[in-house]
Amino acid sequence: MPEPIPYATNGTLDATSDRRGLDPYDAVLLLSFGGPERPEDVVPFLENVTRGRGIPRERLVEVGKHYYGFGGKSPINDQCRALLAALRAELDGRDISAPLFWGNRNWEPYLTDVARQLEARGYRRVVVLTTSAYPSYSSCRQYRENLYDAFHDTGLTVERIRHYADTPGFVAASVDATLAAIEELAAEPAVPRLVFVTHSIPTAMAETAGPQPHSREGGYVDWHRLVAAEVWRQVAAQRPIAAEHDLVYCSRSGPPTQPWLEPDINDHLTALAEAGERAVVAVPIGFVSDHMEVIFDLDTEAAATAHELGLGFARAGTAGTHPAFVRELVDLLVERAAVARGELVDEPTIEGGDPGRYACPAGCCPNLRHPDRPALCGLPGAL
Numbered sequence: 001m002p003e004p005i006p007y008a009t010n011g012t013l014d015a016t017s018d019r020r021g022l023d024p025y026d027a028v029l030l031l032s033f034g035g036p037e038r039p040e041d042v043v044p045f046l047e048n049v050t051r052g053r054g055i056p057r058e059r060l061v062e063v064g065k066h067y068y069g070f071g072g073k074s075p076i077n078d079q080c081r082a083l084l085a086a087l088r089a090e091l092d093g094r095d096i097s098a099p100l101f102w103g104n105r106n107w108e109p110y111l112t113d114v115a116r117q118l119e120a121r122g123y124r125r126v127v128v129l130t131t132s133a134y135p136s137y138s139s140c141r142q143y144r145e146n147l148y149d150a151f152h153d154t155g156l157t158v159e160r161i162r163h164y165a166d167t168p169g170f171v172a173a174s175v176d177a178t179l180a181a182i183e184e185l186a187a188e189p190a191v192p193r194l195v196f197v198t199h200s201i202p203t204a205m206a207e208t209a210g211p212q213p214h215s216r217e218g219g220y221v222d223w224h225r226l227v228a229a230e231v232w233r234q235v236a237a238q239r240p241i242a243a244e245h246d247l248v249y250c251s252r253s254g255p256p257t258q259p260w261l262e263p264d265i266n267d268h269l270t271a272l273a274e275a276g277e278r279a280v281v282a283v284p285i286g287f288v289s290d291h292m293e294v295i296f297d298l299d300t301e302a303a304a305t306a307h308e309l310g311l312g313f314a315r316a317g318t319a320g321t322h323p324a325f326v327r328e329l330v331d332l333l334v335e336r337a338a339v340a341r342g343e344l345v346d347e348p349t350i351e352g353g354d355p356g357r358y359a360c361p362a363g364c365c366p367n368l369r370h371p372d373r374p375a376l377c378g379l380p381g382a383l
């Protein structure tokens with residue numbers, strides 16, 4: 001027997017074993033960002049993430065401190081393990097025995113290693129779901145480039161589910177989490193204002209994000225605005241909240257000369273306090289789990305800013321392993337398999353949502369530095 005593949009969720013290790021339910025796929029792959037597990041991992045992890053990305057050294061020192069402040073361990077890998085367990089249970093509950101594997105772009109278990117293991121075991125066709133819900137270079141094409149790097153010299157076919165931020169299950173998880181955060185502010189006399197938060201990206205990346213048509217702000221921002229408005233609408237139907245809501249950003253990096261999406265959450269909290277707002281709920285719709293950006297940029301930094309300003313502050317959870325989200329992801333896998341079999345499918349989204357793409361058109365979310373870098377999961381012949 002060859003070595004077992006780490007992180008196979010059901011012990012089914014070769015492609016000829018039982019793999020019912022997602023035909024024609026013989027395996028599912030959860031693809032995530034990765035994060036350090038111990039202090040010695042922090043520097044090599046940051047080097048992996050930022051190789052060739054032009055991030056100033058001071059920013060790296062600063063981000064390293066965020067990790068060391070949490071013992072050198074990011075929560076993201078444990079969150080992936082929890083998501084794998086939840087997905088396995090949901091798949092089993094639907095009698096889908098296709099094996100589920102896990103690989104990361106920037107840390108162990110590395111995607112490249114998993115790709116080789118799958119090839120060695122005779123897998124042929126894999127469906128991928130990423131822990132990244134929106135279109136943009138950083139949140140979509142960069143994952144597709146890394147899939148190319150890992151799989152292009154294997155015999156495997158790799159396909160992926162569509163973008164899922166605007167699906168009912170992702171939104172339901174965020175609505176529940178926002179209601180829970182509002183409860184935490186119950187002692188505040190003022191009605192809270194919902195401040196939606198996502199990862200800032202360079203404006204040049206934002207303006208070219210996502211398939212056409214999109215507004216001048218680009219597909220990344222458009223998708224967030226739609227999701228934010230829908231979460232606000234569903235929460236407002238159940239609790240008194242402020243009529244206005246906002247979309248703001250965290251985790252800016254890059255050189256100061258390069259424009260990134262604004263406002264930063266800390267600046268925005270200051271502006272809200274000055275305008276007389278008394279309480280806010282930060283809703284991190286841009287993230288799928290409570291990883292380092294969430295526990296540092298929001299729970300540590302933004303919470304401290306709010307405290308200094310005398311602003312009531314609570315942070316809603318991310319989708320994580322919320323049952324509605326886990327069910328949605330499995331629905332999307334089942335839907336993707338039906339598409340691969342050539343069947344017609346519904347593509348559920350929230351009102352006004354874009355169903356996203358199974359395969360990206362040419363030039364979608366372009367790599368602005370290296371436009372010719374190959375990527376998987378595109379339309380045939382499209383770069």
Ligand SMILES: CC1=C(CCC(=O)O)c2cc3nc(cc4[nH]c(cc5[nH]c(cc1n2)c(C)c5CCC(=O)O)c(CCC(=O)O)c4C)C(CCC(=O)O)=C3C
Binds near residue numbers: 049063138200291
């Ligand atoms: C859109 C987006 C998401 C959301 C979508 C998705 O989830 O994919 C995301 C997620 C994440 N980003 C993460 C970590 C980092 N991102 C960095 C740098 C960057 N992120 C960018 C964008 C995004 N990033 C960009 C444009 C850069 C600049 C450099 C470049 O152009 O590539 C850096 C370098 C240092 C810094 O500058 O901050 C680090 C350490 C972690 C792991 C957290 C953990 O460990 O718990 C996660 C989930």
Ligand SMILES: [Fe+2]
Binds near residue numbers: 199
């Ligand atoms: Fe990032």
